[in-house]
Amino acid sequence: MTETSTETTTEAIPDHLQAGRDEPHVLEACHDSEHEQRHAAAVLEEACLAFGTLEVLHQINITFRHGALTAVVGPNGSGKTSLLRMLAGFCAPSVGTICWHDVKRIALAEQADERAAWMPLRVRDVLVMGRYGHSGLVKRFDRRDKEIVAEAAERMDISRLLNRQLGQLSVGQRRRVRLAMCLAQEAQMLLLDEPEGGLDIASNQRIFAEMEKEKQRGAAVVFATHKLEEAAKSDYVVLLNKGVVAQGPATEVLHRKQLSRVFGSEMLEEMLV
Ligand SMILES: Nc1ncnc2c1ncn2[C@@H]1O[C@H](COP(=O)(O)OP(=O)(O)OP(=O)(O)O)[C@@H](O)[C@H]1O
Numbered sequence: 001m002t003e004t005s006t007e008t009t010t011e012a013i014p015d016h017l018q019a020g021r022d023e024p025h026v027l028e029a030c031h032d033s034e035h036e037q038r039h040a041a042a043v044l045e046e047a048c049l050a051f052g053t054l055e056v057l058h059q060i061n062i063t064f065r066h067g068a069l070t071a072v073v074g075p076n077g078s079g080k081t082s083l084l085r086m087l088a089g090f091c092a093p094s095v096g097t098i099c100w101h102d103v104k105r106i107a108l109a110e111q112a113d114e115r116a117a118w119m120p121l122r123v124r125d126v127l128v129m130g131r132y133g134h135s136g137l138v139k140r141f142d143r144r145d146k147e148i149v150a151e152a153a154e155r156m157d158i159s160r161l162l163n164r165q166l167g168q169l170s171v172g173q174r175r176r177v178r179l180a181m182c183l184a185q186e187a188q189m190l191l192l193d194e195p196e197g198g199l200d201i202a203s204n205q206r207i208f209a210e211m212e213k214e215k216q217r218g219a220a221v222v223f224a225t226h227k228l229e230e231a232a233k234s235d236y237v238v239l240l241n242k243g244v245v246a247q248g249p250a251t252e253v254l255h256r257k258q259l260s261r262v263f264g265s266e267m268l269e270e271m272l273v
């Protein structure tokens, strides 16, 4: 791209995505002091992930911290879901390491999770399952568990759905149930794979507000997204394309030059409209 065309198209970038545009740089590691002070929740070192001979994540070095909201941004197939699944412990690095610190419970809201839709479960049952990590399968479900389930339902605005069958809900309603289940887990690490998928605007705003509250509670909150507007609201951004292209504070990473390296300039223009 020529200098002239870069200048012209830069005008289209919202203000909060323009920061640092004159001094593009790739941050291989985040050296932001506030970030460094937060203690590590998960540390990936040279972590690779392969399915058979297909490597889908390559030499990932990231420290996810407690009390921080991190967005993972990248195009289809760039490895966002694979990274979140690895963070959740569902798959181990084929090379390199992942270590968790002060993380007893991890909640993962998967991108497409329709597995339970056929089961004869009420919404309340699903939220109660979110408490199993605390109560176990045999311990009595106590008053505090009940309160947290009711609160999680309220937080995702599904209180009136509690007695409905999961399979009879709309896709967006089921998604909200899954997100409420994650909130009920009171996890130290909350992983949300494209939480905005299938949600209306009000629910989307709601989940972002709740993610912020989880962060304030001290959880390490990580979400995958295609939406630059949403990523811009987070503390840190990881720009992923099988390997880490850039990582650091949102204002430094969400930069036209870096984004176009990952998305290509044509797709980036579409994304910025
Ligand atoms: N179970 C699997 N077996 C083989 N390959 C897989 C498996 N899961 C994912 N992959 C491959 O890993 C790569 C990364 O996929 P992943 O789902 O992590 O991408 P993504 O960034 O989440 O994409 P999207 O934006 O479409 O959700 C893709 O090439 C995909 O085909």
Ligand SMILES: [Mg+2]
Pocket: 080, 081, 082, 111, 193, 224
């Ligand atoms: Mg995905």
